[in-house]
Amino acid sequence: MPAKIALPASLSGGRAATPIAFIRAIVLAYHRYGRDPANALARAEIDPRLLDDAAARVTAAQMEVISGHAMQELDDEALGWFSRRLPWGSYGMLCRASITSPDLGVALKRWCRHHRLLTDDIALELEVTPTSARLSITPQRDLGPMHEFCLVTLLRYVLGYACWAIDSRIPLQESTFPFPAPPHADAYALLFPGPVRFEAPQAAIRFEPRYLDLPIRRDEQALRAMLHRALPLTVLQYRRDRLLVQGVRQFLQSAGNRSATAEQVAGHLHISVRTLHRQLQDEGASLQQLKDETRRDQAIDLLDRSSRSIKQISALVGFSNEKSFSRAFKGWTGLSPQAFRGRGERGQGSVEPAGLSA
Known part of the structure; x- marks a missing residue:
């Protein structure tokens, strides 16, 4: 060596x-x-x-x-990947064609469609299901020794632009590549945080479809500034996740996750514990607050819609004993669980939740 x-x-x-x-x-x-x-x-x-x-x-x-x-x-933004050059400014043109979209879903569909005007050596496609949005690349010719670099860079181009356009990190459910794991496979964790799978049928990234509904937050002036230094978007991770709170809530709603630790929540979201706490703080929330909100909502639903005992509900929402649950529930709603369940019979009507601990 x-x-x-x-x-x-x-x-x-x-x-x-x-x-x-x-x-x-x-x-x-x-x-x-x-x-x-x-x-x-x-x-x-x-x-x-x-x-x-x-x-x-x-x-x-x-x-x-x-x-x-x-x-x-x-004078080739594709760096020799394709059968003809993509002159300087080609990908800037794709950005401009997408920046006026109302939301990310429309922007990515435009990106895929307009990329065909640049080259037919590859095809980009966005597929959306109720649980996943999948952006894939299919080569239409042999890319030779440029195969890996082309697929990796293009996926990072689109992911970086998407995150910038909605001003939010987009956590990946999975990234796949149609070649064996290279000697430098460890670098993929930095480029594509989350599960990475090699020897797959296609190069693709998958993420939650709710990000497609986020509005485009950038304008032409911001685009011009970004294009002066667009390349860092292909290697650096976007920090803020505008749907982080929603993602944490969704994770905590599963019965097995109600008492999840910060390490478990961060691992599910493919971020560090430090990043989890910092981003929640940026959004005016905390993990304990979200746990309390989730437990409160589940407890209220069980008290209103089931005949389970207070002890059973206490265990179902993650408390070790009925006394702790009753104390917490009264702090959330101002009523004990028994009083809350009986409020309808006494004509007390609905109860507004009290403030939650941070």
Whole structure:
């Protein structure tokens, strides 16, 4: 293995997680067009000797510099993937064609449809079911050694744009790729947080369809600013999830999850515990508050719609004993469970829930 090479601090500072295989793919684009990649490598401060080290990695900043320089120098935003060039500004045109959409679902459908005007070497398709939205890529010709880099980058292009357009992180249910796990498979967890499956029929990402209903939050002015530095969207994760609270509530509603720990909730959402607490705080919520709300709503429903005993309801909503449940329920509604159940007979009507603990 080649000796470890120290990179200049300007671009190499920070975590080097981008596989050298992706840099090699850009070098292949230069060779395809009969051009010398030396200037692009130098601008990104990537020592050419690293190309011979299969285990080498570069930083996101280095990837951004070499990608942007190559796209302009080769006048091909597809970096040699397709049978013809996609001139500089092609993907910006797709963004502009989608930015006026009322919501993300329409924007992604436009993106898929308009991409066919750029090239027919691949087909993008958005399929929606009640439980999943699936964005897939189907090659229409052999992409050769560009296969992995093309599929990975295109999925990240669309995912990054979608997150930016609705100003929200989009958690992935699954990401699939139609090739064996590469030596740098660990890098996929950074690009596609969540379950990743190789040797699948298609390259695709799946996410909850409710994100498709979120409105587009960007305008032309924001788009122009974004296009000046669009490439970070392909490697960096969007932090804020506008539907995080809803996702946590949905997870806690399942009987087996009512007493879930922060670690279990964060693991289900494929984020860190720290990120979970920070994003909930940003939304003016907390995990304990959401647990209390879920337990309260389930308890009220069981008291109103079933004949189960207070002890049984206490256990069903996750309390270890009836006394703890009664104390919590009175804090939520101002009434004991027994009084709440009997309120209709006494003509007390509905009860407004009291404030929940943070």
